[in-house]
Amino acid sequence: MTLLPIETVEAVSDRNTVLPSSSNSLRLDLTATEEPAEVAILTTPDNGALRVIDGDTLAIGETRIRLYGIDAPELSQSCSDMRGQDWACGQWSKAVLAKLAVGSVRCVARDTDRYGRTVAVCTSKAGDINAALVASGAAYAYAKYARDYVALEEVARAEGQGLWRAGAQAPSAYRAEKRGAQxxxxxxxxxxxxxxxxxxxxxxxxxxxxxxxxxxxxxxxxxxxxxxxxxxxxxxxxxxxx
Known part of the structure; x- marks a missing residue:
């Protein structure tokens, strides 16, 4: 069993920058398991260059990948900081993903969503990217579809990590609100x-x-x-x- 520390990340609303925090380092089990032969596995650079689309979506080559079990703020979404001021939390979540998805990235497919995107768990030298986003408060556990990261979200909430430092609207509620206004x-x-x-x-x-x-x-x-x-x-x- 290999255990690697995953460094959490905090949002600083004044500049919308990303700062590392070692005070709440998590340890994630990265034990390698063999996937069935039929499971699609995408890696960089073998399958193409990686692009970060938003806080829970990336692309490897021509394949768009929706990160399994998590839901990050939309790019246009704003959140409130502890002083009640708005900050660009959607852009911040994208920046956190960009910091995690560096070097060699490996994505193991779990499903295909209604838009035809590959739903996958992705790992890099930082470990499980999906888990790290939730642990750092940069994404919600998408409990509607999977409960893999619910416990990590509860810890992030209790510690006030990232989005949980102040007020944040769930991405699903934000999307529903935008649809209702049209x-x-x-x-x-x-x-x-x-x-x-x-x-x-x-x-x-x-x-x-x-x-x-x-x-x-x-x-x-x-x-x-x-x-x-x-x-x-x-x-x-x-x-x-x-």
Whole structure:
């Protein structure tokens, strides 16, 4: 068994910088286990260069990866510090991920999400990146989908790490609030199939589908409405899961 210290990270709202803190060093079990042959494993630089998209999403080559079991603030999201002043917590979480995802990064797939992204646990010389983000208070444990990191979040909350130093809105609540503020879209005539473009490519959503209501069409970005599935497929879109 190999145990390596994971250095926690604190947010300083005055500058939105990232400072290391050794006072609450965590020790994570990084014992190597053999994954089944069918499990997708992505590594840098073998599968391409790494890019950090936001606080819980990165890309290796052309593959977008959503970090399993965690949920970080959206890039546009702000939080309140202990003085009640706003600071860019979404940008800060992205910066923390960028500091952790350096050198050789290895991601083991767990699932594929509704956007077609690979859902994975990623490790670097810092250890389990997903766990380190939660332990440093840079992300929430996404208990709706997995409970792997719930205990780490409880410790981060108790210690006032990162987002837990003051007021922070859960990313899921922030997204729901943003969706609620947007007017409902009306399809043009009978052409009600939504052709959405995301990091996973071109996906079309059928009325009554699980993600139809929350999908918005931005025609300025090349998204469009379709009158039939045949039309959508002919234009290069594929059916969304769910």
């Amino acid at each position: 007017p409902e879209q009306t399809p043009p005539g009978a052409c009600a199939i939504k052709g959405n473009i995301s990091g996973s490519g071109k996906l079309y959503h059928l009325p009554g589908g699980r993600w139809y209501g929350g999908t918005r069409i931005n025609e300025a970005q090349g998204e469009r409405w379709f009158c039939s599935e045949d039309e959508a497929r002919a234009a290069g879109w594929r059916k969304a899961q769910g």
